[in-house]
Amino acid sequence: MAYSREIYLEAMRQMEERRRKAEHDLELRRDDLYSREPRAREIERELVKISVSAGKAVLMGADKLSRLDDLKIKSLALQKELKDILDRNCLVPNFLEPWYNCELCRDTGNIDGKMCECMKQLLRQTAYEQLNRISPLSLCSFESFSLDYYPEDSIPSMNGRSVRDYMRGVLRFCKRYSENFDEYSESLLFLGGTGLGKTHLSLSIAQEAINDGYGVIYVSAPNILSRLETKQFGGRSSDRVEDEQLLQECDLLIIDDLGTEFVTKFTQAAIYNIVNSRLNSSKPIIISTNLNAKELENIYGTRMVSRIVGMLKRVDFYGNDIRQLKRYKK
Ligand SMILES: Nc1ncnc2c1ncn2[C@@H]1O[C@H](COP(=O)(O)OP(=O)(O)OP(=O)(O)O)[C@@H](O)[C@H]1O
Ligand SMILES: [Mg+2]
Ligand SMILES: [Zn+2]
Structure with missing residues (x-):
């Protein structure tokens, strides 16, 4: 670890x-x-x-x-x-x-x-703190994930299965994934509109993995890419290399909000390198995006997207924007 x-x-x-x-x-x-x-x-x-x-x-x-x-x-x-x-x-x-x-x-x-056990405990706690400092959601856990927000409406493409029932399956899958997580776990691609719980569930997985002593890095695509770009063009390319190494070597990398970054030739190449090198060494990665495959392809090209779609297990999210629902409900 x-x-x-x-x-x-x-x-x-x-x-x-x-x-x-x-x-x-x-x-x-x-x-x-x-x-x-x-x-x-x-x-x-x-x-x-x-x-x-x-x-x-x-x-x-x-x-x-x-x-x-x-x-x-x-x-x-x-x-x-x-x-x-x-x-x-x-x-x-x-x-x-x-x-x-x-x-x-x-x-x-x-x-x-x-x-010593106390050092292991301190490492876990430090990793938690770092995760919570950089993530927008500090209280995301499986316990705080409720199925009540998902409607009973049926999904036509799934033989009329209800959204809630479908999301129950997603939740069960994510829980099982985190329980069985190890450094060779499969990689996941969370797809779906805004406010459907993609970040919430990826952070829940992160917290469980950290509890089990794994090294987890959570980044949002715009943040990490602009950080790497600033280092690269600000004369600190050795810092950039160190950052990239951490992203490539940690036990679990979570890249959130892929596609919301300001896209340049540099960011396209950087993301490709990170994803590609993790996939080549079979290290798990969880990517979340609210773009569909076609939109991703327009930004990153067929080479990268066919790799992502082919190698990551796709998990679709359905429902209504829970951010909005929470704003109106007490
Ligand atoms: N099933 C749920 N139960 C309770 N709270 C939820 C649930 N799903 C999402 N939330 C909360 O709703 C807000 C939005 O969810 P989240 O950030 O996970 O959405 P997202 O799918 O990542 O959206 P985006 O694509 O905009 O990033 C967060 O505050 C999150 O904690
Ligand atoms: Mg999100
Ligand atoms: Zn001790």
Whole structure:
């Protein structure tokens, strides 16, 4: 599983901050205690000296064993004295140790070279935050997706099946897709008019995949393409390459609103490269658009569209604009 580099860096920064905070808070507690109990400072200093001497004694060999015993006795007596001071001040026994968020890895994110659960959790949370920051809809989940918005009208091309019943099938399909998601899942093409739940369902899939620890990138076509274009022509083409790499390497890429971007030769080529390289390496991609295949072809040409239509599983959306419905209903 791979998250984007950006997310790793951010999670590592936060982990470092937790560790620093635990250590800084300890300094504050210590200063506070020392001001009330100056003897505590002396004891801590002596304990440090003892541990240095003990280290030396061990290095010098067996004849120093009796010296080691002496040091041990002294150290225990000092620890006892320190404990009494803490008791007297009604302080917890670990008052003079750092209070880490995670005692298992001491806020390093690693245990014996393996990633600690707390780091995995932090990565998930960071990915969520990033997703929600850039997406227009932060509360899109399967739970908040209601079938009530879809009419009972029948769809003539589907033997009279009702829109609602059809969309029930779409919802079931998307749920199953997200439950079984892995880095080799099939790619999807969401087609349909505005306000029918394409973005809502693609973000719901994204949140589930992130929960399962997958690296998901959600972009809207106009945003990402103008970002890449600005970097390319603003003398930062190496940044552009890095962005494109992330788009090509993440476990799931969601490109929303394809066809609403300002189309140039650059954007046509960029989108083709991203889609093509993911399809070549069988990495899943979900594309949403409210254009039909013919309209897509007019913009991107037959080569790209035949590839998309041929390789992605097509999911049509039906119904009435839910954005409008929500505006009028309470
Ligand atoms: N089935 C649903 N239940 C509850 N809310 C929904 C449902 N479908 C869509 N919505 C809400 O309606 C609004 C529009 O939906 P969404 O953005 O998913 O539409 P879309 O198909 O992506 O439209 P567009 O093509 O304009 O991007 C959003 O606020 C979304 O959360
Ligand atoms: Mg949308
Ligand atoms: Zn941990």
